[in-house]
Amino acid sequence: MERLSFFVGITANIISVLMFLSPIKTFWRIIKHRSTEDFENLPYICSLLSSSLWTYYGIITPGEFLVAPMSAFGAVLETIYVALFLLYAPTKMRVKTIVLVGILDVGFLAATFLVAQLVLQGEMRINTIGFLSAALNVIMYVSPLAAMKTVVRTKSVEFMPFLLSFFFVLNAGIWTLYAFLVGDYYFLGVTNGAGFVLGIAQLVLYGIYRRPKPLINVSANHHHRILEEGWQRQSLITPN
Structure with a gap:
């Protein structure tokens, strides 16, 4: 069981690294366009806070040494993402980001x-940090709800990156398995289980709205209908 939990823990760390790296394409677009457009800042702000607390939890908790290095790596990357958001966000969004950070x-x-x-x-410190980390983990998984709302409103998944949602699901699923193997049911298990369910909801939403409606065809048909009406009217007023 110890070997299995160690193997699952290593796998979970690799998937977590991929999850933290998945927004790179989004931020490359932000840098290229010099604008955050309609991307949401809350997932990265919450992820930075969550990663920082999980790093501390992994350091002070015996047997949780696999949690600390992955979380520290995530905290560094999330710091970079938040800094880029501050650099390229419009004034209103920048002020909101500064306040939240x-x-x-x-x-x-x-x-x-x-x-x-x-x-x-002692145990009081570990339990308190574990509880706060678990609560923030739930907030981190819930934070993409704003992006999901934008998807429903615009009928487009342009501003809900697929890779981030995909690795959210993998990350939450593998850490849920690891939690049950090491017996950390409450702090790691419940929160990542909830994250897995929310991640599945994101993927379902992505599947529904990944193809925008063919507005071009509608416009083309409308244009063709106008032309037909024009020819009919022209034939009516043409002299014999």
Whole structure:
């Protein structure tokens, strides 16, 4: 069982790395267009906070050494993504991003570390950080709901990257399996199980709206109908 859990843990780390790398194509588009367009900032802000807390949880919790390096790698990448969002977002979105980063990724994170180090000890520290990390994991998985709402409104998946949704599902699924193998049912198991369900919902939505309606054909038919009406009217007024 220990060998199996170690193998699953290594696999989970690899998939998590791929999940953290999956938005690169999105941010390359942002850099190329010099605009964040309609992409949402909340998934990256929440992911940065979650990764930072999971790094701390992996460090202070015996037997969870596989959690720390993957989470630290994710925290570094998410920091870069948030920085690019701040650089290329429109003024209104930039202000909103600064406020959220200041509250969540700076204020809340700093307060949590200080309380954990100065006030909490032993199991209480581990359980508190584990609970907060699990709660933030749920928020991270729920954060794409804004993008899903945009998909339903626009009938387009342009601003909901497929790779990110796909690796969300894989990541949540493999960490759920790892949680049950190591007996971490509450902090890792429940949250990643919920993330797996939400990730499946994203993929279903992607499957529904991945092909936009053929507006060009509609326009072409409408144009053809107008031409026919024009020829008919012309024939009516043509002199004998």
